[in-house]
Amino acid sequence: MSRSLRFAPLALLLLIVVALVWRLATPANTNVPSKLEGKPVPNFALPAALPSKPTLSSADLATGQPRVINIFASWCVPCVTEVKVLQELKVRGVAIEGIAVRDQSQDIAGFLARNGDPYERIGSDPQSRVQISLGSSGVPESFIVDGKGIIRYQHIGPIEQSDVPMILGKLEQAR
Amino acid sequence: MKRILILLALVAAQPLLADSNLPPAYWANRQLPDPKQEAEAQALMDELRCLVCQGQSIADSDAELAGDMRDLVRRRIAAGEQPSAIRSWLVQRYGTWISYKPTAELAAWPLWLAPLALLVIGAWLVRRRIRLKAKS
Numbered sequence: 001m002s003r004s005l006r007f008a009p010l011a012l013l014l015l016i017v018v019a020l021v022w023r024l025a026t027p028a029n030t031n032v033p034s035k036l037e038g039k040p041v042p043n044f045a046l047p048a049a050l051p052s053k054p055t056l057s058s059a060d061l062a063t064g065q066p067r068v069i070n071i072f073a074s075w076c077v078p079c080v081t082e083v084k085v086l087q088e089l090k091v092r093g094v095a096i097e098g099i100a101v102r103d104q105s106q107d108i109a110g111f112l113a114r115n116g117d118p119y120e121r122i123g124s125d126p127q128s129r130v131q132i133s134l135g136s137s138g139v140p141e142s143f144i145v146d147g148k149g150i151i152r153y154q155h156i157g158p159i160e161q162s163d164v165p166m167i168l169g170k171l172e173q174a175r
Numbered sequence: 176m177k178r179i180l181i182l183l184a185l186v187a188a189q190p191l192l193a194d195s196n197l198p199p200a201y202w203a204n205r206q207l208p209d210p211k212q213e214a215e216a217q218a219l220m221d222e223l224r225c226l227v228c229q230g231q232s233i234a235d236s237d238a239e240l241a242g243d244m245r246d247l248v249r250r251r252i253a254a255g256e257q258p259s260a261i262r263s264w265l266v267q268r269y270g271t272w273i274s275y276k277p278t279a280e281l282a283a284w285p286l287w288l289a290p291l292a293l294l295v296i297g298a299w300l301v302r303r304r305i306r307l308k309a310k311s
Binding site for chain 1: 194195196197200226227229239240243244246247265266267268269270272273
């Protein structure tokens with residue numbers, strides 16, 4: 001066996017270790033973005049999540065004004081902090097609609113009573129069907145929909161305080 | 176002592192609740208009454224990738240979203256929809272990421288070419304061996 005070939009297994013091992021360390025240090029992005037950005041919101045009509053609030057259907061979206069559709073759930077932990085940021089967006093005049101995934105009326109009511117209620121309408125999606133038809137893969141997620149009902153931007157994960165200027169910018173672009 | 180107590184407390188710790196209180200969707204864990212339709216649904220579910228437990232198929236995953244997707248697949252197959260139509264409906268939303276079935280897109284070419292390349296290398300190795308033997 002030639003001299004250089006003798007070290008081949010060691011080099012291979014080093015290569016594998018380097019690759020493992022690199023992936024541990026910078027984990028791969030596991031987000032699955034929706035392919036519906038730039039496309040119209042699929043047709044849907046959801047039952048009301050709360051007796052006291054209007055429900056959401058795709059017909060409510062193409063009204064000339066851009067809005068945020070927030071996919072949330074009362075059982076979702078990051079949603080608790082996100083809903084406070086949504087509250088701030090609402091104060092700044094942003095229209096926010098909600099889709100409550102796999103949730104029940106009394107739980108949603110409790111969630112909104114505890115954390116605040118930024119939503120104009122909330123639809124209930126007990127079998128995640130509208131969530132799947134939007135190409136969303138979890139809670140929380142938000143879609144910015146323009147006045148013609150076209151999806152302009154998908155935000156995966158909670159909208160944080162630091163995302164507010166970016167979200168306002170996206171809404172301005174969608175105007 | 177304090178350390179041991181903290182470690183013992185971990186034994187009783189519960190994972191953070193990250194699931195809803197709703198029961199699984201109707202067709203999530205129930206077979207379709209028609210065996211032919213159920214077989215079609217099963218074959219499709221084996222090839223759809225779970226969005227939560229990425230790397231598992233929705234047939235294998237216990238995630239709630241996977242259950243809801245199994246419900247969606249069985250419902251549509253029971254309504255007479257073709258599996259290929261359901262697959263492309265999902266691909267429109269999540270991209271080819273959602274499907275385990277390899278496509279002919281450029282990124283998948285190594286997958287198709289690898290067996291051929293291995294066969295060629297194997298044939299070359301065998302030929303070399305036979306020649307070496309013949310010489311000796």
